[in-house]
Amino acid sequence: MRRIVRSRVLVGLFLGLFCLYALIGFFLLPYLIEAYGIPAVAEGLKHPVVVRDVALNPFALSLRLDGLEVQEPDGTPMLGIESFYIDLRASTLFFQTLGFDEIRLIMPFVSAKVNREGKLNVLGLVPPADEAEVPSQQSEAEPKAMMPVEIELLEINDGILEYRDESKAKPVSIDIVPVHILLRDFSTSRNSENAYAFTAEIGKGEAVAWQGTISLQPLESDGTVSLSGVKLRTLYQAVQDRFRFDVQRGEFELFGRYHFDLRAEVPRLAVQHGKLSLRNLAIGERGFEEPVVEIPAFDIGGIQLDLEKQMVKVREVRSSDARLRAWIDPNGVLNYQPLFAPAETVGGPKTQAASPDVKQEPSPKPWSVAVDQIEIRNYQARFEDRTLAKPAYAEVEALDVTVKDVQIPFKKSLPVNMSLNLNRTGQVDVRGQVSVEPMAAELDLAIKQVELRPFQPYLDRFLNVDLRDGAVDLNGSVRYAKEHPKSPLLRFQGNLGVNQLSITDRTEFQEVVSWKSLALNRLVLDVEPTAVKVAEIVWEEPAVQMVIEKDGTANLSHLVVAQPGEATPATPTGDGKRAPASQASPVPVTVDQVKLVKLAATYRDLSIEPSVKTGITQLSGTVKGLSSKQIAKADVDLTGKIDNAAPLKITGKINPLSEDAFTDLVVTLGGMDLTPAGPYSGKYVGYGLSRGKLSLDLKYKVSQKLLEAENLVLVDQLTFGEKTESPDATSLPVPLVVALLQDRKGRIEIDLPIRGDLNDPDFKYGGVVISALVNLLGKVVASPFTLIGKLIPEGANEEDLQFVQFQPGSATLLEDEVKKLDALAKALDERQGLRLDVAGTADAMLDGDAIRTRKLHEQLLAMKQQERGKAKPEQEELSPEDEQRLVEQLFAKLQAAFPEPAPGQLEEAEQKPPTLDDMKQRLLSGIVVPQPELEALARQRAEAVRNHLLEQGRLANERVFLLESNTTASGHDKVRTQLGLAVAS
Numbered sequence: 010m011r012r013i014v015r016s017r018v019l020v021g022l023f024l025g026l027f028c029l030y031a032l033i034g035f036f037l038l039p040y041l042i043e044a045y046g047i048p049a050v051a052e053g054l055k056h057p058v059v060v061r062d063v064a065l066n067p068f069a070l071s072l073r074l075d076g077l078e079v080q081e082p083d084g085t086p087m088l089g090i091e092s093f094y095i096d097l098r099a100s101t102l103f104f105q106t107l108g109f110d111e112i113r114l115i116m117p118f119v120s121a122k123v124n125r126e127g128k129l130n131v132l133g134l135v136p137p138a139d140e141a142e143v144p145s146q147q148s149e150a151e152p153k154a155m156m157p158v159e160i161e162l163l164e165i166n167d168g169i170l171e172y173r174d175e176s177k178a179k180p181v182s183i184d185i186v187p188v189h190i191l192l193r194d195f196s197t198s199r200n201s202e203n204a205y206a207f208t209a210e211i212g213k214g215e216a217v218a219w220q221g222t223i224s225l226q227p228l229e230s231d232g233t234v235s236l237s238g239v240k241l242r243t244l245y246q247a248v249q250d251r252f253r254f255d256v257q258r259g260e261f262e263l264f265g266r267y268h269f270d271l272r273a274e275v276p277r278l279a280v281q282h283g284k285l286s287l288r289n290l291a292i293g294e295r296g297f298e299e300p301v302v303e304i305p306a307f308d309i310g311g312i313q314l315d316l317e318k319q320m321v322k323v324r325e326v327r328s329s330d331a332r333l334r335a336w337i338d339p340n341g342v343l344n345y346q347p348l349f350a351p352a353e354t355v356g357g358p359k360t361q362a363a364s365p366d367v368k369q370e371p372s373p374k375p376w377s378v379a380v381d382q383i384e385i386r387n388y389q390a391r392f393e394d395r396t397l398a399k400p401a402y403a404e405v406e407a408l409d410v411t412v413k414d415v416q417i418p419f420k421k422s423l424p425v426n427m428s429l430n431l432n433r434t435g436q437v438d439v440r441g442q443v444s445v446e447p448m449a450a451e452l453d454l455a456i457k458q459v460e461l462r463p464f465q466p467y468l469d470r471f472l473n474v475d476l477r478d479g480a481v482d483l484n485g486s487v488r489y490a491k492e493h494p495k496s497p498l499l500r501f502q503g504n505l506g507v508n509q510l511s512i513t514d515r516t517e518f519q520e521v522v523s524w525k526s527l528a529l530n531r532l533v534l535d536v537e538p539t540a541v542k543v544a545e546i547v548w549e550e551p552a553v554q555m556v557i558e559k560d561g562t563a564n565l566s567h568l569v570v571a572q573p574g575e576a577t578p579a580t581p582t583g584d585g586k587r588a589p590a591s592q593a594s595p596v597p598v599t600v601d602q603v604k605l606v607k608l609a610a611t612y613r614d615l616s617i618e619p620s621v622k623t624g625i626t627q628l629s630g631t632v633k634g635l636s637s638k639q640i641a642k643a644d645v646d647l648t649g650k651i652d653n654a655a656p657l658k659i660t661g662k663i664n665p666l667s668e669d670a671f672t673d674l675v676v677t678l679g680g681m682d683l684t685p686a687g688p689y690s691g692k693y694v695g696y697g698l699s700r701g702k703l704s705l706d707l708k709y710k711v712s713q714k715l716l717e718a719e720n721l722v723l724v725d726q727l728t729f730g731e732k733t734e735s736p737d738a739t740s741l742p743v744p745l746v747v748a749l750l751q752d753r754k755g756r757i758e759i760d761l762p763i764r765g766d767l768n769d770p771d772f773k774y775g776g777v778v779i780s781a782l783v784n785l786l787g788k789v790v791a792s793p794f795t796l797i798g799k800l801i802p803e804g805a806n807e808e809d810l811q812f813v814q815f816q817p818g819s820a821t822l823l824e825d826e827v828k829k830l831d832a833l834a835k836a837l838d839e840r841q842g843l844r845l846d847v848a849g850t851a852d853a854m855l856d857g858d859a860i861r862t863r864k865l866h867e868q869l870l871a872m873k874q875q876e877r878g879k880a881k882p883e884q885e886e887l888s889p890e891d892e893q894r895l896v897e898q899l900f901a902k903l904q905a906a907f908p909e910p911a912p913g914q915l916e917e918a919e920q921k922p923p924t925l926d927d928m929k930q931r932l933l934s935g936i937v938v939p940q941p942e943l944e945a946l947a948r949q950r951a952e953a954v955r956n957h958l959l960e961q962g963r964l965a966n967e968r969v970f971l972l973e974s975n976t977t978a979s980g981h982d983k984v985r986t987q988l989g990l991a992v993a994s
Contacts, residue, residue, distance in 0.1 A: 034067020
């Protein structure tokens with residue numbers, strides 16, 4: 010009975026305890042938690058804490074909290090859980106292990122907000138530092154091991170993370186939802202491997218996944234991390250205030266297998282099979298819709314990372330189809346410089362250099378990075394240079410770049426291949442090796458058909474021309490070495506060509522320079538030290554158009570833009586003064602051969618009516634051995650034509666590249682037709698041109714800046730047309746000049762030597778030539794017989810040729826004058842365009858005395874014949890006795906005709922009888938010579954000259970003209986008949 014009673018009592022006690030346990034577990038504890046625990050937590054957190062429902066199962070050892078929230082002071086939820094369920098494992102009550110069968114969180118959420126002052130709300134849940142600090146008297150012994158924790162299942166479903174940042178100019182909003190975490194068979198026991206899985210979505214289609222195993226003792230984890238479809242704008246908005254650019258669109262993906270542990274002193278992290286991908290990335294300037302960078306695809310594959318070894322290896326980096334837009338602003342800054350610079354440094358103060366007194370920390374061990382291959386495919390870029398008055402544009406398409414075996418730090422050269430299309434027509438290909446430390450490169454470079462026209466704005470600074478056509482070709486090798494003790498800094502070896510060039514005058518829209526091709530073959534260009542070597546320059550079909558505009562200016566003079574003068578820099582001297590900068594050493598230049606093929610140079614003068622057009626055509630040949638060495642002399646051999654007809658030849662030696670230029674050239678031109686230059690003749694000569702040809706034989710020698718020039722000019726069959734009455738015509742009698750210079754074959758030869766010092770700033774070759782020619786023609790006009798005298802073999806001075814001398818009273822040609830006339834006739838036979846004008850001359854004094862003497866002699870002869878009663882013989886001389894007797898008779902007979910002498914003279918005459926000469930003089934003074942007789946004598950003399958010249962048969966009658974006689978006394982011992990030259994009609 011007692012046993013029954015005892016059993017009943019025990020059963021009742023057990024039932025009572027059970028009921029009490031149940032009441033406490035199901036009702037009292039939830040009430041205490043809700044009534045006292047939650048407020049206590051709120052008090053500790055200094056934030057309101059609410060819970061909708063608390064449920065505890067004392068038998069299952071589980072607790073569920075529904076609607077748990079931690080709120081802002083204004084009641085706004087900060088963080089919370091829709092439902093929190095925890096199931097404690099029963100074994101926990103008997104073993105020293107904290108175990109859970111299940112922990113489940115449904116819809117946990119965190120609303121993290123940063124206010125305008127930059128404070129994060131969730132940090133308000135952390136107590137201040139002074140309250141949080143708890144005095145610790147922990148001994149130096151090993152810390153007590155924590156109780157092992159075991160969780161069979163931990164799951165978080167539909168988690169929500171909201172992040173708001175209102176401290177930025179543009180508020181940031183990021184939502185991560187839903188978040189799912191799954192952890193199975195978790196244990197904190199040593200070497201236990203715990204499986205976990207984490208997934209979340211940042212936005213629609215933006216997934217984050219993290220799964221693997223983790224061990225806490227020691228801390229070690231293996232797993233994979235992946236992100237897919239993550240929009241860059243979502244994450245970028247959190248840091249956008251630090252940069253100047255906007256990420257307009259783009260997604261990235263990330264995957265990697267990792268191992269992490271803390272077994273050693275240094276954390277270990279290793280990543281294998283990593284991959285990073287960007288898709289449809291677009292970056293633009295803030296506030297502008299058009300992107301400046303678009304990268305549709307960018308992939309990094311085969312990533313390996315070892316934190317302990319500080320090593321990163323990448324199998325490949327690939328990108329394709331990117332679009333880049335770049336420009337240099339008017340200040341010379343590339344748009345990417347401020348765009349990608351951190352915002353706080355743009356325009357901010359420069360970083361101060363570290364003080365030398367501050368001890369510098371040793372540099373950490375550098376990371377090593379190895380990339381097996383980098384590939385860029387089909388990139389496009391548009392570049393704009395806004396520093397120019399008219400912006401320049403360049404477009405790069407189909408840019409492909411391959412770089413292999415990249416290792417950082419750079420220890421060896423990198424194989425590089427690059428190709429691109431430039432401005433849609435040009436192709437650029439680069440292949441070779443590049444070294445970074447020290448910088449060096451050995452590359453094969455090929456450029457094909459790169460058009461010059463897009464580079465027009467760069468020429469606008471210097472030339473007033475338009476590039477209508479033209480392309481550059483280049484192929485060769487480039488070698489660059491930053492450290493170059495025994496070689497140049499840069500060397501290019503190859504060929505360079507500029508083809509189909511066409512340059513037009515921007516004002517007149519006419520072509521001024523063009524050529525088919527200009528090729529520099531086997532070019533070697535060195536920099537530092539600088540030197541140029543060219544095996545051959547071939548210039549095919551160059552053409553130059555020189556035009557004299559209507560205002561008289563040359564079109565070529567308008568092509569160059571005047572540059573503002575710049576002061577020559579000076580070098581400071583030791584005494585503080587500045588000395589003039591020394592001239593740089595000349596660059597060594599060698600050109601083995603220049604080959605010219607069919608050069609054409611056209612000259613047009615629009616300033617004259619009608620306009621003039623002429624030019625050189627088909628000028629071809631070679632210049633061999635050009636060099637800047639002082640002793641070098643290049644051989645010149647060029648031939649061409651003027652106006653497609655007259656042959657032109659240039660031969661000799663030159664050295665234009667040396668400091669003291671040397672020239673020794675012979676230029677010959679044969680038979681250039683002058684009629685195209687007829688308008689010049691009409692304007693400046695006063696007569697049109699009917700025909701004529703020009704030949705030149707020019708010799709130019711320049712040495713030591715001294716010029717010696719021989720100009721032999723031959724003009725053949727020069728024939729003038731009608732007189733033009735031009736106000737600009739010369740005052741020289743041009744027809745006479747031509748007639749004087751033109752020989753019987755119709756040729757004019759002019760030998761015009763020029764000498765001068767090129768160092769003399771006042772020496773202008775063109776002006777000297779014109780001045781010498783004008784002086785020559787002036788002398789020809791002023792002294793025409795000087796030129797005629799040169800045609801006489803024995804020579805004669807001008808004064809001899811322009812006069813024919815006669816004995817007083819005689820019209821008979823003297824022997825010497827006959828010879829002179831014969832020589833003059835021969836000279837005039839060489840000058841078919843001249844006629845001879847003869848002005849008969851009589852001297853009233855010399856001829857008058859001679860005529861009176863002759864008449865007295867004839868009178869005396871007549872008296873003698875009367876005495877004899879005979880006729881007068883043709884020639885008879887008087888004896889001295891007869892002359893004395895007859896003079897005395899005549900004197901006595903004519904004594905009455907003379908005036909009576911004065912008284913004094915009469916006495917003197919009576920005392921001294923007159924001599925024979927006195928009587929003759931008295932008789933002569935009584936003879937009168939009439940003017941017509943003198944004129945007749947003058948005319949006879951002119952006729953004597955004319956007749957003699959005509960009798961020789963060299964001159965036609967129409968080439969000798971008699972002019973009006975002259976009876977003016979000349980004052981010479983003999984009478985001189987004037988000769989003159991004029992143009993034959």
